Amino acid sequence: MPDPDDRQVPSGAVSLLRTKPVDRIADESAHTSLRRTLGLVPLIALSVGATLGTGIFVVLGQAAPVAGPAVAVSFAVAALAALFSALSYAELAGAVPVSGSAYSYAYATLGELVAWVCGWCLLLEYGVSVAAVAVGWSGYLNAFLDATLGVQLPAALSGDVVNLPAAVVVLLATAVLVGGVRESAAVTTVTTVLKVLVLLFFVVVAVFGFRSANLAPFAPAGVAGITGAASLVFFSFIGFDAASTAGEEAKNPQRDMPRAIVLSLAIVTVVYVLVALTAVGAVGVDVLEGSDASLATVLQRLTDASWPATVLSAGAVIAIASVVLTVLYGQTRVLVAMSRDGLVPKVFSRVGPRRVPTANTLIVGVVVAVLAALVPLGQLAEATSIGTLVAFGLVNIGVIVLRRTRPDLPRGFRTPWVPVVPLLGLGMCALLVAGLAPATWLAFGIWSVVGLVVYFAYGRRHSELARGE
Template sequence: MHHQRRDRPVSPLRPPSLSPRPGLRIKSPDQLVAESGADLEGHGLKRTMGLFQLVCFGVGAIVGTGIFVGLSDTVAEAGPAVVLSFVLAAITCIFTAFSFAELGGAIPVSGSSYSFAYATLGERIAFLVGWCLLLEYGVSVSAVAVGWSQYVNELLNSLVGWHLPAALSAGPGDGGVINLPAIVVIMMAATLLVRGIRESAGATAAMAVLKIGILIAFCAIAFTAFEAGNLTPFVTHGPAGVTAGASLAFFSYIGFDAITTAGEEVKNPRRNIPIAILICIGVATLLYCAVALTAIGALGADAVSDKPAALSLIVDQVTGSTVGGGIIAFGAVVAIASVVLAVMYGQTRILMSMSRDGLVPRVFERVSPRTATPVANTWIVAAVFAVPAAFASLDVVVNLTTIGTLGIMVAVNVAVIALRRRNPGLKRSFRVPLYPLSPILGVIFCLYLMYGTGWATWVQFAVFLAAGAAVYAGYSRSRSRLAGADQD
């Protein structure tokens, strides 16, 4: 027997899509866009980035530590078949990139996957997505800064034949005491970010063009020593090696979704965000496959694996001089610094969106009227993530960052399906092809790469999610601004 339900009267100020149950609080896309455009306290973000700057920002966020530092670890897992690992990781990214492109064009706000989840899957899932973004954007800043430190030493060696003391250039896990260069690059990025997005975007564009040029130059130099025999046997460690390599190679693509965090500072975001995402994935994949093929073809997989600054070492051996390796090291220093800049930008914008919703303290949403940037937010992020950069090892966080990012991408692919069902008439400047097959394949590929990270990483990830759930239950749920709306 069915009973007639008596609905509560809906306040004209309360969005009709809100659910009174905390875990199912959902914000409509229109509400998210309206709130992001509101000029809170007289000063908000400004739209200053065009398509070229946005593409450079995306390349700046993607191309860095993964190829300059992480290539050696990926080759150790997959051998010459590392190219297949990069392609498998790219396919995973492409399906998810389609989803990000649709959502970024439909909901052009700074919150990226956090806001997408809020509009489709509810507040509790949105908070856990934002919690995982602390891994993708925040912890990866620390990992990237550690990689920057390695190439700073390589550059100093090429220029003046001198290294920084191990005690001051590595954390305790790597035989040192404190990693000062890692702290320096984070603080440099924060200084540039608080000056303004126009200055940050200009610097990122210049660094992106430079590092693409450096990687192309590396391919040209390495190709002069290319020997096809170095690529055989191709699948050295079997399909399992390719899968494990793809899970590591995925770290090289982390950051492309940072493009969607610029939703409130991009001109014509509904058009430019989807285009920029797809261009960046294509550019990164071509670069990675070319660098991996020429590197292994020049010296063989054994010479590339387990070498922290492998690209510089390869150029040194091919040319018989330290000059070429010094140039590559300089390119890596610039490339990795641009990743720190772009990823820190993304983290601050995520926290700004969460702060607007009341899920984290309000200090993160305050924007300076002079620079139109979240100054306090930026310095807090820099200070917090300088600590693991100074004392942690790169290897400790790579797998955990990867699985957290893949978990976010599962949520984004599901969000596309949920938004199509919930808001079929919403304006979309881009639609995923072969819907719903594309987002479903995105989920499957993400879960497959998550499997490849190993059981120990799954345990760490489960503990991390449990901690996030506890923070939400103990702090964020009661302070949510939607909770206040439910009580009005």
């Protein structure tokens, strides 16, 4: 008897909308060749590690002048916007626990072409953002070396000609990932704990300089200022979905992945609000305005010693390096799912002796290292925002569709108030996408055209789902 969830048609334009049966996806997850070693804590560390990075170290100086001292509320508002999509991710991560994240969810609910677009967006989000983060890490490393040893790398090796540190950090992360998922999880957990502790250290130091007068007037630009700053800081929350790429390496994905997604967002929100509130309360908005290293600026103003700012700089180096590791992991796992479906070459789903996709990881690591070393990313890096928001939007739609097509499907977590919550998540994604710069849209348009060419030239002809019809 044919699977009731399999509504594909064999050929023609409508075949682009064929969906992959959820039961087939679940069977692939149950018989995965990857190693199931990740419990709840490593999954939380994976998501927190991917989220808690460059954003809080630089974005506060840009957002504080817009909202005033109420910038702490802006972080809470941005977290609420992210929460709508996080709840949708949590349901699908428990119901469809595979490595493909939003790509696999779209394949199960919206069809092959939409899934391809979603996967292509994820490759943009993960791949280019890793390169961009690595370039940022290079700058922080130079600042840290200058503060501690009084030396800096030659300009020709740190961005003017080639960005050697950026390539090195990507290759180091690649080596850790090739070493095995258990080892990668241990490194991720340690670095995530360290950077949370560094930010809590900042909060403790800033509290001693806290002055209530610095919080008045609290919201000089009113609600418009708070929401405007919330749009700026929203992208500091991108990354909470990283746990959803570990569906085939989690010990109990139906139970732990939804928890990891929601808990990681809660942890990041608390840290962000505390840092923003204590920073503004300690030095005021004027000091933060325009600073690219706003947290270090706060510590320099509050203490006569140089070591607190040095500790914070070290935390920034650790934070950004761990983002490189976790996001690179996410990209390789999305490629595993796409390769297994035949939409990209099979080399990306081959598993090595350590039960990790070794060839996939090495290829991705080398390509991203070259990008980080040689390409001035500019507006292309900003296009990762569109890739992320498109994926978020499709996940919100997927929850609504799967509730209608498979109401009987076991779910480790159920998004509350469907369809209201997913529609709010979709609306927030649309609102934020609409506000992005024209140059960002252009870069995304070029990327999308390339993706469609690849799909029709290779993916559609090699689709495993099409072969099985």
